Amino acid sequence: MVTETARHFPTAGNYQEALQNPSVCFTHAELRESVPDLTKLRQPRAISGAFASVFPLTHTATGRRYAIKCFTRDVPDQQARYRAISEKLSALPAAELSQPWKIGFEYLPDAVLVGTARYPILKMEWAQGITLSAWLDAHHDDRRKVDRLTERFAQLILDLEAHGIAHGDLQHGNLLVADDETLRLLDYDGMFVPDLAGFAGTERGHRNYQSPRRGDDDFGTEMDRFSAWLIYSALKAVAIDPSLWRQLHETHGEYLLLNEDDLKHPEGSSRFPTLLSHSNLEIQQLAEHVRILAYQPLAALPALAPNPVAVVPAPTAPTTSASSGALPAWMTTGHLEHAATSVSPQQGTLDEPIGFAGRRVVDVLAMTFLVIAIAVGAFTVPLAPVLVVLASIGVWVARRTRVETIAHRSRLRDLDVRRGAVADTAGAADALQRDTLELDRSEQRRSSDQAGLRSQLKQRHDQELADIERRKITRATDLDRQILALEQRLREALRAALEQERSEIIQRELARFTLASASISGIGKTLTGELANNGIRTAADFTGIRVNPSTTGYSSTSTSIILASGRAVHVRGIGEAKGKSLLQWRDGLKTRAQARCNISAPTQGSAITSRFAADRRQLEGQRRSIDTDARTQRDQAKQRLEADQIRLSEDAAKAAAAAVRQRQEFARRRLEIQNAPQELAIIDARIAEVRRHRHVTSHRRYLKFVLVGR
Template identity: 45%
Template sequence: MTVGSPTAPQPQFPSGAAYAEALQHTQLCFRHPELRGARPDLTKLGLPRAISGAFASVFSLTSATSGQRYAVKCFTRYVPDQERRYQAISARLARLDRAELSQPWNLGFEYLPDAISVGQQRYPVLKMEWIEAVTLSSWLDANHADRFAVDRLADRFAALTRDLSQHEIAHGDLQHGNLLVAGDDTLRLVDYDGMYVPDLAGLGGTERGHRNYQSPLRGNDDFGVELDRFSAWVIFMSLKAIAADPTLWNRLHQPSGEFLLLTEEDFSSPGGSTGLQTLLSHPDQVVSGLADRVRSLAFQPLELLPPLSDAIPKQRTAPTASTTSTGPAAVPSGSAGGLPGWMMGHVPPQAGPTPTSAPNTSPDGFRGRTALDVVTALLWPLLLAMAGVLLMAGLPLPTAVAGAPVAAALLLTALTRSRRVERAQARDALAGLTQQLGRLDDPVKAAEKLRKEKEKFEAAESKRGAAYPKEQDKLTARYHAELKEAEQRRVRKQRDIDKKIDGLTEELRKALTKALTDKQNAYVRDRLGRRLIADSPPHGIGPTLAARLAAAGIRSAADFTGYRTVQNNSFNSTGAVLVLSNGRLVNVSGIGEAKAIALDVWRSEVVASAVARQPKALGSAEQQQIEQGVARRRAQLTDQRKAIEPATEALRAKARKQLDDGQSRLSREHTLAGEQAGRQRQEFSRRTVALQHNSALHSGLSASVDAVRGRRRGLSYARYVQFLYTGR
């Protein structure tokens, strides 16, 4: 089929169902030798199985000649310049050297114009290489708990996008359904309808890609090498996040959901996105860093988006801290708070205590004699000589008096030594270091306290994390219970109404029968009421008895129903009483058993005559009135039955709303708790770094105190006396 000009009406393509019908006879609809007579995969109903998309339906066919299996794409919508596009794409992919690719992601295909006959027209198809693989989302369903495998797949995906970028190719619709994972966990890329290659520059795009993977700023006319950049960041971030925390798959992904972790709404309204906030507040800095990057890219023009290679910044060198011999030990350069090296510079630095430099002015000896030192040095010999003279004179002096000059020399030396500035410097240095050391917490105790706090926190977080899915399960269980109850109520009400509707036929029959019976009874009563005893008296009933009967209330055949015999004991004879229509018994003078029998026979004849003449059927108006009443009843019941489903749907909607509200509440609470946990973990990291600094400073200060005390030995009394006479 030839594609018309841009101004011509767009050709109409068959539906997927029409293709499926044609493919039931592949020996008739195909011309291609490998497709003629090919066996399609069939559904349980025996129809060719289709995988339908926005522009085409794909069928799996096995060639009858070669036994090769192919994926045959049958187009259901018009695509401008379709043949030209596929020729350019095919030529560009054919020039790729598979040995230079990170993995064999590109599949061979052949565009076949006029390949399939549907009705009276022929249409093009795309014959593609079949690959045994699963979609990315299906693979994650089965493998998300394998952190190593997911991380490896993320790197392979990054390599695939690098292949595309290096060859100036853009797929145009990177998403979970177009990324297949083969048995060796390498990726295959399918669906090349919207692919960009350099030979197609200047043409417009044919699609906007899956909405849950595209930038909110992507338009219908965007078509260039940058098409895949936003979706590549989204997929890479999702894979790295799942690799870091496999629980994110079940927390953020929905079964059979058309996304991985985030949707279109998360990109267009990040402030109200629970999923994005969960990733942004995640304690793993790789996850939060990539999520922040995706959030910032969502509102940048496509031509300004960076390639995915920027997701792995170059290693940064952390500044090292130099120390003096008396200062604290150097803190190792590397990641602060346990961050990966490549994240250094991309997350806020952890705050730590400001190291306090230890004084380094403690002297290790005396320097420079003062006048007082010289005087002391001169007085020492004089005082010792005086003590010698006193001893040699042999004067009877107390020992204390004789040793007074020596004591004076010792005291003078001690006094001048205490006045030396070196002593004050050493004392000040030691006091300063001791004071600094006293302000620091014991590193061992602080580390143990931090460890216990972290263990308690992580235990609480583990308990909270375990409780979250249980609460979700409770909400879901309650939801399903309410649905079950609503369904049972619907079935019960419908069954009751159906039973009533089914009984309307019998109800109509009974109503018609009763109406006819009532009409006949009314006719008979009317005829009985018209036959007066006085006008046509029974045999043996004269005017006198007729008058007596009338006086007793019996004027016509309708006024009595029969008689009863009574025994007259006084006269040893049998009499009779008449039974009125209301059931009352009356005794009429002159009416014995014989005349009562005559009256009863007369009445029976009148009844028989009336019954013989009574109507045998209802009139059309009477029957129609009854039928209309039953019809109204049927309509009411039908309306009631119809109202059951909306009422049940309202109950379902109410249950769904309660579930959604409960899940939203749980999600908000879980997100807030997660954010708080993230902040607490950051605080633990900050305290860990501070503890490292504190430990290093504590060690350095302790060493400095020991050093100052060692130097003070150079300022001893003996060393001072030596200094007085040697200057050293």
């Protein structure tokens, strides 16, 4: 497998600017002599897609048209892919294809100059035609044309399947209908051919035509199957009922009859029920088939096979007249079971019944008793009339118990019962209407309930997300507060350490200045000695003075000196004036020491910061994990929502399938009601036929049979 290095590609605008000069930008000789189609602004006209722009060009000498695809995004193994696709398509004999659907193309590396770099292009034959949806806009009312196109689409898919090819993006825009109403298949970027087995897919196709279960890893012969069924079903439905196009297709809609939302949520769709409940059973069954396929992985999907199930046509007026006596096909299974044994389905007449055969002992005894009773009656025996009556009753009973007589009565009785059931068409029609209305109401309730349940799931999911976000914000706010508090404590610790270190430096500086060497007004050797006796020898030994009010009632005051330890001492001879002089001396020294102390950070700053670093890392780790935890919780909530939605969809699918089966039964009943006059005529004809042959089991024929044996 060839792997190409990813590179940056120009934008559609870059290509548009370059193609203003084809003779300069193209390396291919034929393209250098071609001109692009222009817009009203005299710019090359571009048809932009997901990762490429297509420019129509016309050769100036021959008038031949081309479509030039310029890539705006790097495609892995691009050249190897196009080479494999080109070789496969070129090897397909035109005679083996149902129609000329393939478009010739040529991959040209480094064929167009944009700026200072060259890039690959795809040179394609120009396909003449209109898109499938545009063609349906114009021709949907022509059932014969649409049906013919449906078959041609099916044949195109069979061509692809037969050669192990999958297009990858089957949709209305990539299917052109030519003037001869054959199809052309465009855009081979995501195509699979056998030589690309093992490559990864490059796209997932148009969202309105793909299975909800299609993933990025789906790249093989089966990736077209859902799209093929979807398009075929839509075409077939329009061919049967053209009004569906006007009813379900929106003008300029990027789909045929069903879109992405319909495929993902058929139970909440407004379009799916129209197809599932259609009066034509083929439309119902195709829609149900698509709905079921939407829940299956692509690898499990069957290839397109027109008429995949036994299709029962929608109820129509009966075509067989009662007078012909022909039995409709729908009546051959269980409608006239008993009569069928004695009526020819082709002629509608009874076979000639077989007369009595094989005399029983009871037949002979009954007849003997009757003959004896009559003979006795000839001699005018008093009880003879009674004996004759009893003997006659015995003969009558014997005839009634004959198999031939019982079969005749049973046949006539069954026909009478069936006639009564068929004759009550008004009651059957009312019952059918009631059942249909009840099913419609049930389906409406189910649809409404499904929508309500789906809305509840969405609301619950939204509430979960809101709760997750609220917990995330609360937790983040708390951690941010803790981190700010930690930073505040760190700043305070650094500031305290700095103040402590500055204080120690100043204290050491003050300790250098002794009172003995100082010149302080009013303080001589005697007071210096007195101060020393109280522990005050340097400027570092005290911090201030305190003037104490008198406790004796006089106006005089006392002055205390505050030592560095914080203790206050009274020094004899030091009053308020001398105390202030002493403090002024110290403050001057302190001011000069502070001016010389220029450190801005404590020596132990790193150690202090390290003590807080572990706590900060822990808090920051918790802060970072908030988004991860919230994302995990959101993913779990999404998984729960999707699981519940799948469960709802499966329940809805089962209910919809049951409703389809009921509607099929309703259609069968409706057909019976419509054909009731014909069936009634056939039953009446059979009853008349049975009665015409009643003589073969009559009493007279029985008496003759018992007497002579035939």
